[in-house]
Amino acid sequence: MSSRISSDDRYFINDFPKDVTEDGSQVLDVDKKRLSKEYLEQSQKNLEVLLKTLDVGVAKGDGRHDYSVYTGTSGYSLLYLHLAQRRGDDAYLKKASSILKNALNSLSGRRHSFICGDTGPLVLAAVLYHREGDTGMVKNCISRYVGREEVLEVWAGCR
DSSP: OOOOEETTTTEEOOOSOSSBOTTSOBSEETTTTEEOHHHHHHHHHHHHHHHHHHHHHHHHTTTTTOOOTTTSHHHHHHHHHHHHHHHOOHHHHHHHHHHHHHHHHTOOSOOOOTTTSSHHHHHHHHHHHHHHTOHHHHHHHHHHHHHHHHHHHHHHHTO
16 A cells, blocks of 8 residues: 655545455445445355354363453453344354353452453343343342442542
8 A cells, every 4th residue: 555645635545446346346336325235245254254263262262361341252242242133143142141151250350441351241241141031140240240330439539
């Protein structure tokens, strides 16, 4: 990619084609003002390949020491929850739930952020257990979250 900048206009010159992929198929269906059928089909195929790769990594235990939503296995659960909602397939919920069970048993209680700490997996688990109808586990996750909230209030008062 060229990094030429026009000093008069203050923008980068786009060296990429506007509406054509490498294989020449169009990305946009101009008549319908949406993504083309071919592009969507190829995107679905690519997604399936990536999901299989993720499944293999999860089965091997990749990320088993990081349970955060941002960089760890709870993020995998969030992806599967999203796929379950978008595709209407409860098999994704089962995958998300099994990943989170390991995370819930291994939370350290030391990190108090949603994205990088323990609260993210707890809230995500509460959502998943609610979708599964397990009210006992929903209450358990919420009470563990509320317990962390008290720690946060004490911590915030120490400043």
